[in-house]
Amino acid sequence: MYSLTTVQIYCKSTKGLTEFSWLITLRCMNALLSIFRKLLSQKLTQPFIIHNFNFALGSRYVSKTATKTVSEFEYDAPSMKTAVPGPKSQELLRQLGEIQNVGAIHFFCNYEESRGNYLVDVDGNRMLDVYTQISSIPIGDGYNHPGLNRSAFVNRPALGILPPENFPDKLIESLLSIAPSGMTRVQTMACGSCSNENAFKTMFIWYRNKERGYAIPSEQEVGTCMINQSPGCPDLSILSFMGAFHGRTLGCLATTHSKVIHKLDIPSFDWPIAPFPKLQYPLEEFVRENAQEEARCLEEAEDLIVKWRQKGKPVAGIVIEPIQAEGGDNHASPDFFIKLRNIARKHGCAFHVDEVQTGGGTTGKFWAHEHWGLDDPADVVSFSKKLLTGGYYHRDELQPDKPYRIFNTWMGDPSKNLFLSELLNVIRRENLLEEVMRSGKTLLQAHFGFLIHAMVKIKMGKYMGGKNLKNRVWYSAFGPLFNFVRFRPRIFISVHP
Amino acid sequence: MYSLTTVQIYCKSTKGLTEFSWLITLRCMNALLSIFRKLLSQKLTQPFIIHNFNFALGSRYVSKTATKTVSEFEYDAPSMKTAVPGPKSQELLRQLGEIQNVGAIHFFCNYEESRGNYLVDVDGNRMLDVYTQISSIPIGDGYNHPGLNRSAFVNRPALGILPPENFPDKLIESLLSIAPSGMTRVQTMACGSCSNENAFKTMFIWYRNKERGYAIPSEQEVGTCMINQSPGCPDLSILSFMGAFHGRTLGCLATTHSKVIHKLDIPSFDWPIAPFPKLQYPLEEFVRENAQEEARCLEEAEDLIVKWRQKGKPVAGIVIEPIQAEGGDNHASPDFFIKLRNIARKHGCAFHVDEVQTGGGTTGKFWAHEHWGLDDPADVVSFSKKLLTGGYYHRDELQPDKPYRIFNTWMGDPSKNLFLSELLNVIRRENLLEEVMRSGKTLLQAHFGFLIHAMVKIKMGKYMGGKNLKNRVWYSAFGPLFNFVRFRPRIFISVHP
Numbered sequence: 001m002y003s004l005t006t007v008q009i010y011c012k013s014t015k016g017l018t019e020f021s022w023l024i025t026l027r028c029m030n031a032l033l034s035i036f037r038k039l040l041s042q043k044l045t046q047p048f049i050i051h052n053f054n055f056a057l058g059s060r061y062v063s064k065t066a067t068k069t070v071s072e073f074e075y076d077a078p079s080m081k082t083a084v085p086g087p088k089s090q091e092l093l094r095q096l097g098e099i100q101n102v103g104a105i106h107f108f109c110n111y112e113e114s115r116g117n118y119l120v121d122v123d124g125n126r127m128l129d130v131y132t133q134i135s136s137i138p139i140g141d142g143y144n145h146p147g148l149n150r151s152a153f154v155n156r157p158a159l160g161i162l163p164p165e166n167f168p169d170k171l172i173e174s175l176l177s178i179a180p181s182g183m184t185r186v187q188t189m190a191c192g193s194c195s196n197e198n199a200f201k202t203m204f205i206w207y208r209n210k211e212r213g214y215a216i217p218s219e220q221e222v223g224t225c226m227i228n229q230s231p232g233c234p235d236l237s238i239l240s241f242m243g244a245f246h247g248r249t250l251g252c253l254a255t256t257h258s259k260v261i262h263k264l265d266i267p268s269f270d271w272p273i274a275p276f277p278k279l280q281y282p283l284e285e286f287v288r289e290n291a292q293e294e295a296r297c298l299e300e301a302e303d304l305i306v307k308w309r310q311k312g313k314p315v316a317g318i319v320i321e322p323i324q325a326e327g328g329d330n331h332a333s334p335d336f337f338i339k340l341r342n343i344a345r346k347h348g349c350a351f352h353v354d355e356v357q358t359g360g361g362t363t364g365k366f367w368a369h370e371h372w373g374l375d376d377p378a379d380v381v382s383f384s385k386k387l388l389t390g391g392y393y394h395r396d397e398l399q400p401d402k403p404y405r406i407f408n409t410w411m412g413d414p415s416k417n418l419f420l421s422e423l424l425n426v427i428r429r430e431n432l433l434e435e436v437m438r439s440g441k442t443l444l445q446a447h448f449g450f451l452i453h454a455m456v457k458i459k460m461g462k463y464m465g466g467k468n469l470k471n472r473v474w475y476s477a478f479g480p481l482f483n484f485v486r487f488r489p490r491i492f493i494s495v496h497p
Numbered sequence: 498m499y500s501l502t503t504v505q506i507y508c509k510s511t512k513g514l515t516e517f518s519w520l521i522t523l524r525c526m527n528a529l530l531s532i533f534r535k536l537l538s539q540k541l542t543q544p545f546i547i548h549n550f551n552f553a554l555g556s557r558y559v560s561k562t563a564t565k566t567v568s569e570f571e572y573d574a575p576s577m578k579t580a581v582p583g584p585k586s587q588e589l590l591r592q593l594g595e596i597q598n599v600g601a602i603h604f605f606c607n608y609e610e611s612r613g614n615y616l617v618d619v620d621g622n623r624m625l626d627v628y629t630q631i632s633s634i635p636i637g638d639g640y641n642h643p644g645l646n647r648s649a650f651v652n653r654p655a656l657g658i659l660p661p662e663n664f665p666d667k668l669i670e671s672l673l674s675i676a677p678s679g680m681t682r683v684q685t686m687a688c689g690s691c692s693n694e695n696a697f698k699t700m701f702i703w704y705r706n707k708e709r710g711y712a713i714p715s716e717q718e719v720g721t722c723m724i725n726q727s728p729g730c731p732d733l734s735i736l737s738f739m740g741a742f743h744g745r746t747l748g749c750l751a752t753t754h755s756k757v758i759h760k761l762d763i764p765s766f767d768w769p770i771a772p773f774p775k776l777q778y779p780l781e782e783f784v785r786e787n788a789q790e791e792a793r794c795l796e797e798a799e800d801l802i803v804k805w806r807q808k809g810k811p812v813a814g815i816v817i818e819p820i821q822a823e824g825g826d827n828h829a830s831p832d833f834f835i836k837l838r839n840i841a842r843k844h845g846c847a848f849h850v851d852e853v854q855t856g857g858g859t860t861g862k863f864w865a866h867e868h869w870g871l872d873d874p875a876d877v878v879s880f881s882k883k884l885l886t887g888g889y890y891h892r893d894e895l896q897p898d899k900p901y902r903i904f905n906t907w908m909g910d911p912s913k914n915l916f917l918s919e920l921l922n923v924i925r926r927e928n929l930l931e932e933v934m935r936s937g938k939t940l941l942q943a944h945f946g947f948l949i950h951a952m953v954k955i956k957m958g959k960y961m962g963g964k965n966l967k968n969r970v971w972y973s974a975f976g977p978l979f980n981f982v983r984f985r986p987r988i989f990i991s992v993h994p
Contacts, residue, residue, distance in 0.1 A: 137883065190687040191907060197690075197746040201763055208762040217761060225760040226739075228751055233765035242723075248905055249694040251747030254725055261901045263722040264714060265705040266698055267766060268730035385631070385906060404758045408745055409882060410688060 074116035079126040086123025088165075095168040099176065100187050103403025108165050109157065114143035122165045133158040134409045159188065159411035167414060174420040175391065178366050180353075182376045183393035188412030192356040192384030193247030196319070198406050199380045199392045200251050203317035203350040204236050205405055206398045210348070214401070236316040237271040237308055239301065239349070244276065245326030246319055246354050255319050258327035272304035272315065276324055277332045294336040301340065305347045317350035317380070318343075322368035325357035334372040341377065350398065352380040360386025361427060364437040388423070389416035571613035576623040583620025585662075592665040596673065597684050600900025605662050606654065611640035619662045630655040631906045656685065656908035664911060671917040672888065675863050677850075679873045680890035685909030689853040689881030690744030693816070695903050696877045696889040697748050700814035700847040701733050702902055703895045707845070711898070733813040734768040734805050736798065736846070741773065742823030743816055743851050752816050755824035769801035769812065773821055774829045791833040798837065802844045814847035814877070815840075819865035822854035831869040838874065847895065849877040857883025858924060861934040885920070886913035 085093065089107040096102050113120040119129040129143075137143075157164060175186045187202075189195040212218075218231070225232025240246065240255035247253065248262055254269040256262055277294045280286035305315045318340065324330035344351040358368035360383070369377045379398055384390035389412050400406050427433070582590065586604040593599050610617040616626040626640075654661060672683045684699075686692040709715075715728070722729025737743065737752035744750065745759055751766040753759055774791045777783035802812045815837065821827035841848035855865035857880070866874045876895055881887035886909050897903050924930070 134882070191691065191905065193694075193905060194688065194690065194746065200747070201745075204764065205762045221761065222757050225757055225762075226754050227770055228760075228765035228768060232757075232761055233763060236762075236764050248698075249691065249746045249748060250697070250751075254747075257723050260719050260722060260729075261899065263725075264718065264729055264902075265702045265722075265733075266730060267701065267733050268725035269764065270725060273724055402758065405761075408688065408690060 075118045075126055078118065078128050079124075081124045084121065084123075084125055084127075086121065086125060088122040092122065092165065092168055096163070096171075098184070099168065099171055100185055101400055101403055101406070104160050104407060105163060106161055108167070109162050111143065111157065111164050116143060119143065119162070133162065157414065158409050159414060160407050160409075164414055167417075170414065170417040170421060174417050174424060175387070175389075175393075177424060179393055180367050180369065180377065180381045181374070182378070182395060183381060184396060185399060186393045187391055187406060188417070189384075189390040189392070189408075190410060190412060191390045192382070193249040193252050193390075194408070195356065195382040195384055195390040195392050196247045196255075196352075196354060197249055197251045199352055199382045199394070200238055200255075200317065200319070202380065202392070202394060202398050202400060202406060203238070203352060204234075205400050206350060207236060207314070207316035207348075208234060209401060235313040237269065237313045238352075239272045239274060239304060239308075239315045239318045241274050241276040241297075241301075241320055241324070243324045243327035243330055244319070244321060245324070245357075246321075247356075258324075270313065272308045274301035274304055276327075276330055277336060279331060290333070294332060294339075297332075298336065298339050298343065302343050302347070305343070305349065309347075315347065315349045317352050319352040319354055321354050321356075322358050322371070323363070337369065337372050337377075338374060341374065344379075350379040352382065353378040354382050356382060356384045356390075359383040361433050361436055362386065364433055364440060366433065388420050389413060572615045572623055575615065575625050576621075578621045581618065581620075581622055581624075583618065583622060585619040589619065589662065589665055593660070593668075595681070596665065596668055597682055598897055598900055598903070601657050601904060602660060603658055605664070606659050608640060608654065608661050613640060616640065616659070630659065654911065655906050656911060657904050657906075661911055664914075667911065667914040667918060671914050671921060672884070672886075672890075674921060676890055677864050677866065677874065677878045678871070679875070679892060680878060681893060682896060683890045684888055684903060685914070686881075686887040686889070686905075687907060687909060688887045689879070690746040690749050690887075691905070692853065692879040692881055692887040692889050693744045693752075693849075693851060694746055694748045696849055696879045696891070697735055697752075697814065697816070699877065699889070699891060699895050699897060699903060700735070700849060701731075702897050703847060704733060704811070704813035704845075705731060706898060732810045734766065734810045735849075736769045736771060736801060736805075736812045736815045738771050738773040738794075738798075738817055738821070740821045740824030740827055741816070741818060742821070742854075743818075744853075755821075767810065769805045771798035771801055773824075773827055774833060776828060787830070791829060791836075794829075795833065795836050795840065799840050799844070802840070802846065806844075812844065812846045814849050816849040816851055818851050818853075819855050819868070820860070834866065834869050834874075835871060838871065841876075847876040849879065850875040851879050853879060853881045853887075856880040858930050858933055859883065861930055861937060863930065885917045886910060 085107040092108045093102050093105060096105070107125075108122045110120045110122050110124075113126075117128055118126050120126045159167065171186060171188075175188070176184075179186065187198065189198055221232040223232065224230060238255050240257065242257050244256060245258040245262075246255045248256065250266065250268070253262065253266055254271050257273055275297045277290070277297045279290045279293065283290065301318070308315050320337070320340065322337065341351050343349075353367075353369045355367050355369065359381075360366070362368075363371065365371060367381065369381070380392055380394045382390075382392035391412060582604040589605045590599050590602060593602070604622075605619045607617045607619050607621075610623075614625055615623050617623045656664065668683060668685075672685070673681075676683065684695065686695055718729040720729065721727060735752050737754065739754050741753060742755040742759075743752045745753065747763065747765070750759065750763055751768050754770055772794045774787070774794045776787045776790065780787065798815070805812050817834070817837065819834065838848050840846075850864075850866045852864050852866065856878075857863070859865075860868065862868060864878065866878070877889055877891045879887075879889035888909060
């Protein structure tokens with residue numbers, strides 16, 4: 001067996017459905033050893049809680065080639081000023097607790113003051129870090145390593161356990177300042193797919209907690225979940241729409257139905273797929289037909305919810321884009337979405353609005369779903385792309401009941417929140433949502449509108465198809481979903497007179 | 498219907514299983530309109546390829562509050578110097594083509610020279626960008642927006658279609674300079690879960706292509722994949738190990754079996770799970786028992802591969818950590834992994850080594866699997882955490898046959914590659930892999946080794962359990978997987994004399 005810097009120590013926990021705390025302060029190796037020896041002699045009949053450790057291992061930098069520089073740079077020893085979490089951390093925990101689950105957070109960090117092996121918290125406690133942001137700090141690196149030419153925000157923290165001091169403030173300044181109606185809680189993630197995957201998980205957890213009356217899970221559930229089996233891994237489903245795009249990881253991909261290229265050869269879930277309205281344009285000429293089409297789609301969506309419940313695969317959530325984007329810029333009326341939201345409520349399904357492509361002001365409101373005019377438009381709203389960070393908002397009721405149920409190493413990237421704050425200032429200062437409205441009108445009415453209206457009248461389908469039968473299969477598979485071009489211009493466009 | 502800046506234009510494509518090209522240069526709106534009119538009058542009997550557009554829409558910045566500054570900052574008009582992709586882009590495409598699939602890349606960009614609406618490519622062509630990095634540039638932002646205080650690398654590109662000029666170089670300097678044996682291709686991703694999800698997809702695609710003899714997929718496959726059904730979404734599986742941790746998104750989670758907290762209430766796949774060896778320590782006292790234990794686990798893994806094939810859910814890939822990390826720092830011998838790799842080869846399964854937690858030098862070699870001493874240790878190696886970016890290496894044979902099969906908006910973050918290059922320089926300059934060996938020995942032999950050896954002899958299980966029956970269910974579920982503490986120290990640790 002080869003030597004490692006990672007070592008394991010067996011001990012006892014008093015904690016239940018949470019993980020251990022990993023960051024400990026070791027003031028003295030001998031004291032640590034004597035504690036362990038004492039515990040061993042008692043055969044661990046006393047609870048043994050890592051949180052209570054308060055000993056420090058003296059440490060110095062030992063690289064032979066660069067001892068001087070780094071020794072000067074790094075602190076000599078730990079230094080404890082308060083209990084951990086200290087009063088500042090506790091206040092920040094309270095603040096962040098109003099935004100997201102903080103059960104996994106140990107304390108808040110001052111990354112500017114942290115050096116090498118030493119993590120400094122917001123209460124001025126300097127601790128030897130032996131868990132290195134869930135093992136994500138590279139070897140050769142450390143907090144504010146002097147050999148690396150980069151700015152302070154590059155100390156990438158494991159946000160779910162050790163956020164920086166300004167994290168609640170930056171969330172409030174950035175994502176919460178634009179929170180959709182009815183949403184007070186937000187969880188950041190690295191990208192759009194992660195955001196939707198975790199939004200789905202949030203809905204599954206919420207749904208099962210409802211089903212079991214918020215009781216502790218059964219022994220059978222606990223046992224079966226470890227081997228992917230029901231009831232621990234229940235046969236729940238998410239209802240999605242044909243033409244939808246919600247990402248490419250396996251959970252998301254089961255709700256994506258835009259193009260063959262994304263789906264082929266990847267295993268999937270047997271989840272229900274409803275038709276998305278195919279509206280006819282110009283809208284004013286097809287009022288009756290379009291109303292009928294939307295009613296047909298709603299009826300089928302509701303039928304599927306009933307059928308999948310009967311199949312033993314209840315629909316925990318409905319996911320939909322306010323405008324189908326990757327699947328071809330397909331629209332439906334506000335009335336359609338309002339009725340769908342009511343169907344979700346009626347059947348006890350969560351309603352998830354995926355704003356990854358439509359969010360960020362591109363429709364003239366910060367969220368496309370604001371055009372529906374509802375006070376309570378959704379249970380979950382996910383975002384990424386223009387928001388620079390991935391993530392999702394959700395209603396209080398969908399807050400997971402335990403920490404670590406929604407979790408990963410990085411949980412987003414705080415540097416992206418900083419940039420988002422700046423961007424939002426620009427958007428507000430320059431009234432850019434109005435500018436979007438103006439640009440949209442210019443593009444639609446003066447120029448592109450002509451093309452859209454003219455070209456949809458030509459049935460493109462009959463021109464699709466390749467030179468031989470096999471190729472034609474590929475083309476026709478794209479069907480009506482592939483004969484479009486999406487433009488995604490910036491808003492600062494006008495046409496030379 | 499509300500106005501949008503996103504508009505759609507229907508047209509004809511000559512391309513098959515790829516998406517359209519989105520970035521076009523419009524030199525003149527009238528010319529564009531006349532082209533469209535001409536095409537319309539011909540009812541699109543001629544191929545209509547967006548790539549061939551070479552017209553430019555004159556553009557100016559129109560914000561009323563900040564016109565002067567931004568007008569001065571932004572270019573006045575597009576400017577074309579070469580065909581697109583130009584000679585520099587073509588050379589870079591050739592270089593990057595040796596590292597990853599470049600079928601989705603339009604051209605390489607000079608993000609330093611790009612301004613506002615105008616994207617400048619490496620050949621000096623200045624184009625009006627109407628697709629804004631797959632709609633991921635925020636409103637209020639643009640290339641090098643002067644109102645935002647941030648450095649050049651923050652122009653976050655959609656790497657899969659529009660990488661910066663230095664992208665191949667930075668990949669070669671960073672990730673490829675540490676590529677595992679036998680691996681010449683690498684794909685970056687945002688995080689560890691995305692990396693494993695896409696590694697799984699890569700194995701599924703490879704496996705199905707093998708099965709169908711690299712022929713074009715059948716009409717039935719193409720049709721069924723859009724509705725999540727077999728054969729288009731085939732019942733393939735990934736074999737994983739008890740105690741494994743490979744991430745928390747739905748595909749990854751089906752191969753994670755470390756803790757109840759990750760798994761409970763989330764739907765999963767019926768994929769096979771083999772036992773991971775439970776070695777007894779000290780190793781020298783249990784040579785025979787441990788060899789038997791490893792043989793038992795290998796036999797069961799092979800049995801599962803046969804059984805799942807008989808069930809109609811063939812194992813496309815085996816995924817394993819070189820050291821089970823989140824599940825409790827569980828080790829197996831190099832002999833175990835070598836034999837498992839041979840089982841994978843024998844049964845035509847891809848062999849995926851997940852180095853998300855073990856990669857980056859923490860075992861004294863850059864990759865933990867290097868300790869096995871194989872020239873051809875794996876088909877896929879995934880990473881994240883200490884590598885600062887997520888991603889995975891794979892053998893040439895596993896290269897997806899088409900662009901966009903492995904794809905997302907950001908495909909990682911080039912700023913992380915820059916930092917990784919710097920970090921690797923530090924690791925090499927300071928011989929840090931040797932330092933890891935030294936630190937590991939110090940920790941294991943002098944101090945923590947004592948604790949490990951002493952404490953594993955106490956059967957912790959009997960001390961687990963809460964105050965009442967229901968709580969005990971939770972505790973016992975963690976079983977032998979939860980009575981450990983992981984330390985993840987930095988390597989620069991020694992003990993005061």
